[in-house]
Amino acid sequence: MNNEEIGSKEVFTIDCKDIVLREFRLEDLDELYNLTLQPEITDYLPDWKGTKEQRKKWLIDFHMKSNEKFLKAIPNIGEQWLNLGIILKETNEFIGWCCTGPKDELPLPNREIAYAISKDYRSKGYTTQAAEGLVKYLFENTNVEVLNAIALTRNIPSNRVIQKCGFEYINIIEIENEEFHHYKLSKNQ
Numbered sequence: 001m002n003n004e005e006i007g008s009k010e011v012f013t014i015d016c017k018d019i020v021l022r023e024f025r026l027e028d029l030d031e032l033y034n035l036t037l038q039p040e041i042t043d044y045l046p047d048w049k050g051t052k053e054q055r056k057k058w059l060i061d062f063h064m065k066s067n068e069k070f071l072k073a074i075p076n077i078g079e080q081w082l083n084l085g086i087i088l089k090e091t092n093e094f095i096g097w098c099c100t101g102p103k104d105e106l107p108l109p110n111r112e113i114a115y116a117i118s119k120d121y122r123s124k125g126y127t128t129q130a131a132e133g134l135v136k137y138l139f140e141n142t143n144v145e146v147l148n149a150i151a152l153t154r155n156i157p158s159n160r161v162i163q164k165c166g167f168e169y170i171n172i173i174e175i176e177n178e179e180f181h182h183y184k185l186s187k188n189q
């Protein structure tokens with residue numbers, strides 16, 4: 001079951017063990033913005049830095065719009081991004097995000113999964129649960145046959161999450177003068 005009623009609007013969710021993945025909502029702005037203030041996140045994901053006003057605009061104009069298009073397009077999701085918050089079941093707190101969309105720098109088929117989690121909730125297996133939940137959802141409900149994941153060679157926890165999800169190591173690729181490990185996972189692997 002991937003839809004939950006909140007108020008009158010159906011909200012897309014993916015249920016995992018300790019966390020739920022839930023489509024970004026405008027109400028997430030403060031918690032999402034606070035996460036992007038953590039250098040422990042933005043040192044690895046500098047594109048997520050911005051002012052609160054920018055974050056609000058990106059949330060509405062990019063993340064929420066692309067989610068709507070993605071969800072309407074299922075199963076043929078094409079180039080759309082799906083952006084999901086990682087919500088801790090125990091407290092309902094928005095502790096991170098797990099997203100999927102095309103990564104322009106990769107060869108086709110170039111859909112990737114990407115994620116981040118608060119410095120306060122690391123090494124509890126939550127991101128692995130999130131990534132596994134998203135991968136399972138994509139392979140079971142969309143036309144995606146291959147997924148990619150990349151992580152800076154020095155980003156040990158991220159490489160570990162990708163490996164724990166069963167991705168196969170491909171090679172090292174260089175993007176903007178930085179070296180990343182590139183992995184792939186096939187639906188029938």
Ligand SMILES: CC(C)(COP(=O)(O)OP(=O)(O)OC[C@H]1O[C@@H](n2cnc3c(N)ncnc32)[C@H](O)[C@@H]1OP(=O)(O)O)[C@@H](O)C(=O)NCCC(=O)NCCS
Nearest residue numbers: 041044115116117122123124125126127128151157158160
């Ligand atoms: C990458 C990230 C999402 C991992 O989240 P997480 O919820 O802590 O991940 P998990 O708990 O599921 O798994 C982390 C694994 O890394 C391991 N790990 C963490 N730090 C480590 C270290 N310094 N050395 C060795 N292993 C380490 C953990 O032990 C765990 O592996 P295990 O289950 O085999 O013990 C988190 O560190 C993060 O948000 N980083 C900043 C953003 C980022 O890098 N995003 C990815 C961009 S490619």
